[in-house]
Amino acid sequence: MTTLLDVRDVSKRFTMGGLLSHKVVEAVSDANLSLNVGTPEIFTIIGESGSGKTTLARMILGLELPTSGEISFRGKTVSHRVSRQERLDFMANVQPVFQNPFEAFNPLKRIDRYLEATAARFLKLKQRDDLDAAMDGALQKVGLSLAEVRGRYPHEMSGGQLQRAAIARALIPNPPLLVADEPVSMVDASLRMSIVNLLKSLRDDLGVSVIYITHDLATAYYISNRLIIMQRGRIVEMGDARTVLDNPEHPYSRLLKASVLSTEDAGDGKLGTDPGMVKLAGELVGKAGRLVDRPDGRMVRVY
Amino acid sequence: MTLENNAEILKVENLRAYYQMNYFGVSREVRAVDDITVTMRKNEVYGIAGESSSGKTSFIKVLAAAIRPPLKVVSGTAKYSFSTGPIDVAHASPAEIEAVRWKHLSYIMQGSMSVLNPVRRIGRTFQDFAQRPLGLKDKAFEDRVVAHLARLKLPPDVLRAYPHELSGGMRQRVTIGLATVCHPEFIIADEPTTALDVVVQKEVLGLIRDIQKEMGASVVFVTHDMSVHANVADRVGIIYAGRLVEEGPTREMFFAPKHPYTAHLVASLPRIGDTQQRPALEGRPPNLADPPQGCRFHPRCPLAVDICKKEVPPMEVVGPDHRTACWRWKDVEPLVNVAKPAGVMA
Numbered sequence: 001m002t003t004l005l006d007v008r009d010v011s012k013r014f015t016m017g018g019l020l021s022h023k024v025v026e027a028v029s030d031a032n033l034s035l036n037v038g039t040p041e042i043f044t045i046i047g048e049s050g051s052g053k054t055t056l057a058r059m060i061l062g063l064e065l066p067t068s069g070e071i072s073f074r075g076k077t078v079s080h081r082v083s084r085q086e087r088l089d090f091m092a093n094v095q096p097v098f099q100n101p102f103e104a105f106n107p108l109k110r111i112d113r114y115l116e117a118t119a120a121r122f123l124k125l126k127q128r129d130d131l132d133a134a135m136d137g138a139l140q141k142v143g144l145s146l147a148e149v150r151g152r153y154p155h156e157m158s159g160g161q162l163q164r165a166a167i168a169r170a171l172i173p174n175p176p177l178l179v180a181d182e183p184v185s186m187v188d189a190s191l192r193m194s195i196v197n198l199l200k201s202l203r204d205d206l207g208v209s210v211i212y213i214t215h216d217l218a219t220a221y222y223i224s225n226r227l228i229i230m231q232r233g234r235i236v237e238m239g240d241a242r243t244v245l246d247n248p249e250h251p252y253s254r255l256l257k258a259s260v261l262s263t264e265d266a267g268d269g270k271l272g273t274d275p276g277m278v279k280l281a282g283e284l285v286g287k288a289g290r291l292v293d294r295p296d297g298r299m300v301r302v303y
Numbered sequence: 304m305t306l307e308n309n310a311e312i313l314k315v316e317n318l319r320a321y322y323q324m325n326y327f328g329v330s331r332e333v334r335a336v337d338d339i340t341v342t343m344r345k346n347e348v349y350g351i352a353g354e355s356s357s358g359k360t361s362f363i364k365v366l367a368a369a370i371r372p373p374l375k376v377v378s379g380t381a382k383y384s385f386s387t388g389p390i391d392v393a394h395a396s397p398a399e400i401e402a403v404r405w406k407h408l409s410y411i412m413q414g415s416m417s418v419l420n421p422v423r424r425i426g427r428t429f430q431d432f433a434q435r436p437l438g439l440k441d442k443a444f445e446d447r448v449v450a451h452l453a454r455l456k457l458p459p460d461v462l463r464a465y466p467h468e469l470s471g472g473m474r475q476r477v478t479i480g481l482a483t484v485c486h487p488e489f490i491i492a493d494e495p496t497t498a499l500d501v502v503v504q505k506e507v508l509g510l511i512r513d514i515q516k517e518m519g520a521s522v523v524f525v526t527h528d529m530s531v532h533a534n535v536a537d538r539v540g541i542i543y544a545g546r547l548v549e550e551g552p553t554r555e556m557f558f559a560p561k562h563p564y565t566a567h568l569v570a571s572l573p574r575i576g577d578t579q580q581r582p583a584l585e586g587r588p589p590n591l592a593d594p595p596q597g598c599r600f601h602p603r604c605p606l607a608v609d610i611c612k613k614e615v616p617p618m619e620v621v622g623p624d625h626r627t628a629c630w631r632w633k634d635v636e637p638l639v640n641v642a643k644p645a646g647v648m649a
Contacts, residue, residue, distance in 0.1 A: 159355065161587060188355055188527060189354060196573075197580075217501070218573040218575055221578070222573035246576060256502065260575060261505065262534075263530055
């Protein structure tokens with residue numbers, strides 16, 4: 001089985017402050033993960049803000065350079081020494097979907113302009129008919145049509161529709177991999193499920209792998225195949241989504257699961273989090289430890 | 304735990320508030336709040352759910368007595384019964400509102416980053432907000448604030464910090480502190496936890512609940528996240544396109560909803576340990592400048608029949624403390640298996 005994406009020992013350090021007094025923040029340390037070509041999957045990265053999940057995604061997209069380690073796509077290094085042509089080829093294969101669709105689109109630019117530019121650049125299409133066919137094809141995949149979108153500005157559409165249009169734009173070059181950074185956190189409750197179901201059908205029907213970044217454990221459980229849980233830049237638990245979330249082992253994973261608001265006891269107003277749990281998870285920040293394999297296929301960081 | 308017999312603190316009757324604009328001879332009217340009638344009781348947490356552009360923020364603006372043009376109250380009243388006397392905030396004079404604001408009626412705002420002035424220390428912000436309503440000076444004022452912050456598990460040092468020096472959770476606790484330092488009788492919380500992480504969110508929600516119980520205040524809790532309502536609210540009201548479509552005790556709303564929109568909101572919450580397919584609601588929220596005829600939910604409603612397209616459904620009482628505005632409420636069933644009720648129904 002060949003690998004689609006391989007992230008090996010990747011770290012990212014940011015330096016904050018001036019020349020004389022600065023401090024180094026390790027945003028991501030020694031992250032390892034790989035996705036295979038033959039099996040499309042939804043791979044979820046879970047973590048709170050400051051856990052390095054977005055930095056990791058930005059490195060995968062090539063928007064940040066890793067301080068150390070290497071990211072390769074289909075066996076070719078994409079993180080270092082990349083020519084412009086190689087970069088464009090990579091961009092045609094890995095496409096981003098961002099958090100807030102209202103910020104991802106320029107409010108003064110029509111939505112079909114974005115779709116058209118993407119089609120012209122990555123598919124090298126020039127004829128009007130070809131462009132329209134490519135745009136319409138991508139929009140059909142997300143449950144919209146070109147007739148609905150043509151000539152409209154971002155403010156004329158609802159958040160859910162706009163996020164679908166953003167996903168359609170990402171699908172135009174037929175990429176095998178999408179990187180979706182919190183795609184549902186800014187979308188209304190009644191529309192959220194339609195986006196999540198869309199990601200699921202992209203995997204099942206079109207064979208697109210998705211790296212899904214979120215802090216919402218419930219949707220992660222609902223759609224993902226495998227997941228990693230990150231705490232302050234370190235991967236603390238990794239494995240099959242159902243195995244890990246049904247029975248999390250690392251203290252931080254357990255704390256996250258305990259913090260999910262359940263609807264089972266609706267109306268009872270139980271809101272206590274065990275302070276011991278918070279303390280235990282907090283103490284582990286900054287300790288190196290190492291990832292060990294467990295018999296059920298997951299990896300857990302032990303200290 | 305029943306609050307049915309508690310005295311009323313707020314009574315909203317047939318409230319209509321529209322945005323009326325008239326630019327260059329073209330007038331436009333957006334019916335953001337359309338005929339909402341609701342009562343809130345003392346010592347109760349009332350949750351308001353609704354998506355963006357459903358009019359919930361406009362409704363909150365009226366309740367908070369922050370009615371500024373182009374928003375205008377067209378008809379109806381919003382009457383508070385505070386310990387100092389009743390006041391109808393929809394028609395009160397600025398001086399009357401000034402007398403109750405912050406002291407009796409306060410507000411926890413959304414987005415703690417943009418609420419706190421970034422170039423003022425937290426202590427100065429507290430002076431700005433609370434010194435006048437409290438009527439205390441210097442040392443006495445500071446002691447009062449420090450004691451209050453301790454209750455929110457904040458050290459006194461935060462008074463000398465700037466907002467950027469605090470974490471997101473601490474900032475949100477500071478805004479809760481600001482809103483509660485005067486021991487108001489009525490607190491409006493507008494999406495206080497939307498930008499927070501799961502762990503911090505739970506902590507902040509617990510804090511709001513604790514302080515509400517301790518002070519015996521009433522809270523209106525606005526968020527579109529139904530799982531938050533499940534854990535915080537005593538009663539939940541659902542607003543769709545400017546109208547209240549259903550209200551009832553939280554437990555009833557989750558396990559026996561009587562409006563198709565509520566049933567959808569509840570059913571679309573995924574849960575850990577359950578992977579069954581969740582239905583998504585198609586369509587988009589209506590444009591309030593040109594709302595559909597009849598029941599405003601009918602274009603997206605799976606149960607819609609002819610009457611829904613023509614006539615507005617009246618608010619019907621369907622159970623103790625439970626009202627809904629739907630022609631076919633008898634046919635509404637919980638979608639998928641919405642979590643089983645834990646324990647015995649009280």
